[in-house]
Amino acid sequence: MSEKFQAVVIGGGPGGYVCAIRLAQLGLKTACIESRGTLGGTCLNVGCIPSKSLLNLSENFHKAKNFSNLGIEIGEVKLNLQKMMKNKEKAVTILTKGVEFLFKKNKVTYFKGIGSFKSSDEILITDQNKEEKTITSEKIIISTGSQPVELPGVKFDEKVILSSTGALSLNSVPKKLIIVGAGYIGLEMGSVWSRLGSEVHVVEFLDHITPGMDKETSNEFMKILKKQGINFHMETKVDSIKNIKNAAEVQILDKNKKKTSLDCDAVLISVGRKPNTENLNLKSIGILLDEKKRIKVNKNFETSVKNIYAIGDVIQGPMLAHKAEEEGIAVAELISGQSGHVNYDVIPGVIYTSPEVAFIGKTEEQVKSEGIKYKVGKFPFIANSRAKAINESEGFVKIIAEENSDKVIGVHMIGSHAGEMIAEMAIAMEFGASSEDIARTCHAHPTFSEAIKEAALSVDKRAIHS
């Protein structure tokens, strides 16, 4: 007899584990199946957490090297990469174990193994010793996430040809690192290795970095990264990558068809991620995929098969941990008869470089193309007293408001702590705030967030400090 559950989640990433906990909180007998051996998915194991750990540690290293300019003499600053990596691994272990603890606390049954469909209510679990077990469930939620995309004919070896996973675990600093793709991963990992001493070259086939970001913000972002020493080859394609022992030769082709050959110690391919829809036996039970091989769902996260749902990176929308979590909670509540909901207009994005880039809502380009009449308020951190006082005055806050209603519909920031400050704007937008609401809210002085208030004042052309 197979064990019976009311709900089973396949995949223990931020979408899956949060969903499983919420289902259990709502009283359903719940299980979660995860194949990688630890919980937390891409995010905790090889994504958000290890990358943010290395971003923080490499930034500290870089800052420490420049302390003497600030009157702090500490002698020679040396890198101990092995120790730095251990520190990163410690953070990952604590957090992944933490999720296991939360499963126990909430009575979620945890199966280690690969889950695949035997029928629409039966899941086969194959563990690492190839032992099989079948469980049944009334509701099944697919949250199997995504994986890095390879370039045609170029296989990841995680030593010279790297995906983000390899780039998070190098055991020496590459003298020269080529990065293909100027998106989130390329720019975060490029910052890490550049700060630790690599000569970094980013090859991007578009004429701008971070596609989809507000253009003015992405232009400013690129200027700042260039100043930090990152080299950009824009409107340039990778023609070929030759993996030579412990090194690579990358042929690039610019828009004028000029070929250049770049030698390097490692190449990071960060050209996007693809959904994990193989190995699940989806076709046999009739689950439909879209043109990008993501699982098709309706607004209630229902797939084409009754009682089977999907959330997170494996469905449409931004591939972000907090988006996956929100969907996990929403689907658990919908399954339990509540009215779960995700507001896709108010999902923040943050790039954890230095300075950080954070955004929410519509870009100026989107607003224009949708024919919305709008006003913009902008305030530079150079005019913010806290930013000046601590020498972190790059960037700005930009607020876009509807012309007639004054409702805030987009916010874009570059600056220290932007990733934390964007939460204020998420709340404001959830409550339908106008720029005047923000402008009339008292912000503590001296703080970076005063720049938000000033940008809001500037929507009405009445900023005080610029």
Ligand code: FAD
């Ligand atoms: P995943 O986290 O991918 O989890 C899916 C899990 O399902 C995996 O653990 C996988 O092993 C398991 N699985 C797959 N198939 C099966 C199967 N058949 N049976 C059992 N288990 C299976 N997002 C942010 O919001 N902020 C960030 O700072 C950020 N940084 C990132 C940095 C990097 C380097 C990367 C690669 C990603 C980053 N992301 C970030 C994106 C974020 O990690 C993902 O959006 C998020 O993890 C998606 O959650 P998920 O639950 O949908 O999928």
Ligand code: NAI
């Ligand atoms: P991405 O989609 O962010 O960026 C890919 C970049 O590669 C784009 O600029 C694209 O134009 C370019 N590109 C594609 N093919 C190319 C080619 N052949 N040659 C040159 N350039 C090419 O993808 P990335 O960086 O791999 O990250 C995947 C996802 O992971 C992100 O979209 C994001 O959802 C998530 N992530 C989020 C982070 C965060 O929230 N801070 C950090 C890291 C990842």
